[in-house]
Amino acid sequence: MNRWDNLKYQRIAKVRLKGNEYHIEFENGDAVDMPVDFAIPAHVRKFAMEDFTFNSFELIIPAEPFDIEIPWDKIRINSDVEFSRYMAQKAEEQAKGVGERIKLLREKKGLKSLELADRSGLTPQTISRIENGRTDVPYQTLQKILVSMGYDLSDLAGNLDEETDDRNMPSLLRRLAKSGIDAQFLRTKIWPATLHNALSQQRGVLPDMLLNEAASYLSNIFGWTSKEIWSGDDLIIRSKPAEMAFFKRPANSNLNQIKAYSHYAFRLGQLVLNASITEKKFEYPTNVTEFRKFLINHYGEINLDNVLEYAWDLGICVLPLSDSGIFHGAAWNINGKHVIVLKQNTQSHARWIFDLLHELYHVFAHLSEKNTSVVETEELSPFASQDTIEEREANSFANQVVFDGQAEALAQQCVAEAGNIENLKKTISKVSKQTNIREDFLSNYIAFRLNYQGENWWPTAQKLQVTEPNPFEVVKARLENRINLLKLNPIESNLLTTALN
Amino acid sequence: MRAIKGTNFNVYVYPEDHAPPHCHIRYKGQQAESLVGLPLLNLLAGPVPEKSILKTLQANTKRLMKLWEQLNPTSINQTEEQS
Numbered sequence: 260m261n262r263w264d265n266l267k268y269q270r271i272a273k274v275r276l277k278g279n280e281y282h283i284e285f286e287n288g289d290a291v292d293m294p295v296d297f298a299i300p301a302h303v304r305k306f307a308m309e310d311f312t313f314n315s316f317e318l319i320i321p322a323e324p325f326d327i328e329i330p331w332d333k334i335r336i337n338s339d340v341e342f343s344r345y346m347a348q349k350a351e352e353q354a355k356g357v358g359e360r361i362k363l364l365r366e367k368k369g370l371k372s373l374e375l376a377d378r379s380g381l382t383p384q385t386i387s388r389i390e391n392g393r394t395d396v397p398y399q400t401l402q403k404i405l406v407s408m409g410y411d412l413s414d415l416a417g418n419l420d421e422e423t424d425d426r427n428m429p430s431l432l433r434r435l436a437k438s439g440i441d442a443q444f445l446r447t448k449i450w451p452a453t454l455h456n457a458l459s460q461q462r463g464v465l466p467d468m469l470l471n472e473a474a475s476y477l478s479n480i481f482g483w484t485s486k487e488i489w490s491g492d493d494l495i496i497r498s499k500p501a502e503m504a505f506f507k508r509p510a511n512s513n514l515n516q517i518k519a520y521s522h523y524a525f526r527l528g529q530l531v532l533n534a535s536i537t538e539k540k541f542e543y544p545t546n547v548t549e550f551r552k553f554l555i556n557h558y559g560e561i562n563l564d565n566v567l568e569y570a571w572d573l574g575i576c577v578l579p580l581s582d583s584g585i586f587h588g589a590a591w592n593i594n595g596k597h598v599i600v601l602k603q604n605t606q607s608h609a610r611w612i613f614d615l616l617h618e619l620y621h622v623f624a625h626l627s628e629k630n631t632s633v634v635e636t637e638e639l640s641p642f643a644s645q646d647t648i649e650e651r652e653a654n655s656f657a658n659q660v661v662f663d664g665q666a667e668a669l670a671q672q673c674v675a676e677a678g679n680i681e682n683l684k685k686t687i688s689k690v691s692k693q694t695n696i697r698e699d700f701l702s703n704y705i706a707f708r709l710n711y712q713g714e715n716w717w718p719t720a721q722k723l724q725v726t727e728p729n730p731f732e733v734v735k736a737r738l739e740n741r742i743n744l745l746k747l748n749p750i751e752s753n754l755l756t757t758a759l760n
Numbered sequence: 761m762r763a764i765k766g767t768n769f770n771v772y773v774y775p776e777d778h779a780p781p782h783c784h785i786r787y788k789g790q791q792a793e794s795l796v797g798l799p800l801l802n803l804l805a806g807p808v809p810e811k812s813i814l815k816t817l818q819a820n821t822k823r824l825m826k827l828w829e830q831l832n833p834t835s836i837n838q839t840e841e842q843s
Contacts, residue, residue: 263805265792266790266791266792269792269793269806300776316786327775328761328775330784332778332805333774333776333778346778346779347779349780349804350780353780353781353802356800394780398825401799411821411822412821412822413799413819413822416821
């Protein structure tokens with residue numbers, strides 16, 4: 260509550276004339292000296308400043324042809340800087356509000372600005388200026404615009420009988436974009452193609468059935484009620500998964516976008532856990548050596564299939580995503596159950612395996628806790644400048660599993676034996692055969708290492724990568740074997756299927 | 761200047777008043793005034809008016825806006841671009 264909402268702030272207790280000033284006392288004890296010149300408008304010639312009267316909310320000075328009435332807020336605005344600033348801000352908001360409301364009504368009618376200009380007899384520039392919040396628009400101009408769309412001035416205040424319910428797609432899209440959810444993401448990941456096509460083919464007012472369906476997908480992911488979705492207010496992402504455990508906020512990134520995508524990925528993770536038909540078969544390993552030994556003895560060589568199989572057998576679900584953007588993976592503990600999200604744009608199995616092992620470490624690090632969250636906002640690499648101890652440990656875990664604790668020694672051996680960068684590829688293949696460590700792992704590690712030293716060896720390293728079959732498809736196939744979509748409702752099933760396709 | 765006389769409230773619009781365009785709702789009894797923006801009927805100061813009062817304002821939006829402009833001519837740019 261602001262102090263100007265208070266009766267005593269508003270009410271005038273006493274007024275007296277003191278030279279050329281009115282000395283006005285308010286009930287809250289404030290006193291204001293208002294020059295007579297300020298009180299009397301310039302065009303008023305005949306007035307009797309001594310014969311003033313006042314009531315609780317105004318000072319009245321007899322004048323011709325009409326008495327001058329000065330309300331409490333006009334007196335206050337010249338003496339209370341905060342109140343004056345507040346009103347200036349409200350004036351700006353109000354003008355913007357009028358513009359937004361006109362735009363909304365125009366869009367509800369499916370009209371373009373040019374069409375509205377044509378209908379109302381105004382220039383497109385005038386329409387644009389008003390929609391952008393011009394402050395000094397005569398009511399006749401507003402009336403002209405509104406009447407040309409079949410509305411009236413009173414429609415600017417909306418429907419007072421209903422809760423604010425703006426079932427309006429352009430407004431929803433704008434508010435979603437503000438929350439980090441852009442139209443392309445909606446089209447490709449949230450709304451199924453059939454719904455999106457139906458929405459885009461409609462012009463003007465959209466049928467309620469379509470709007471309800473569109474809203475139900477958003478509700479399912481972001482937990483917003485239908486009332487919130489259509490309220491016209493900002494859509495806030497109340498995201499536990501995004502709030503917890505950001506290791507780093509990447510420079511120049513849109514925090515809303517990370518939050519929105521993290522929440523989306525988290526919801527998909529929940530759906531995978533709900534749809535999972537897999538049981539935990541083995542106890543969690545207690546250290547990296549045990550993990551590596553069990554992996555090799557039970558599943559065979561270290562490849563994507565085997566690490567995935569082991570993860571699932573530990574009761575850890577693994578979901579692949581392929582969207583671009585700043586989210587690079589996550590490990591969530593949701594009510595004691597674990598889900599890993601992998602998001603890689605490369606086809607390199609070695610990179611996918613590294614990321615999976617890295618996230619597995621995060622799972623193992625938080626086994627004794629419930630509802631923990633790790634969201635990777637940077638691409639993972641063994642040499643990235645990670646901010647936290649846990650990130651460094653996760654990298655170290657992945658390297659130890661892959662290289663059996665010899666990553667650095669093997670890298671140095673390769674560099675020493677090669678003598679120069681041109682021979683590196685051949686040497687890596689040789690060392691790989693001698694040590695039984697895959698050459699894609701070795702070349703990746705060395706490429707990251709050289710990159711760290713300012714050398715770009717990626718084009719050669721890429722030639723040594725295993726890229727077939729497509730790793731996304733490998734992770735997806737494993738997931739599809741371990742879940743039953745019938746355990747989800749149709750909206751949830753659609754969301755997961757869309758994410759995987 | 762009183763613009764609307766209700767049963768337990770009156771609505772006032774003042775000349776040479778400050779921005780944004782607004783009216784005052786003065787209630788009978790010991791209650792602070794509500795300052796309500798025109799034409800959106802957004803609350804600027806004071807208590808939230810009852811819906812029935814807002815409906816009265818909404819029904820009189822055109823009259824209130826017209827009165828505001830008559831009493832506050834300098835707040836409005838009377839030149840508009842015709843196409």
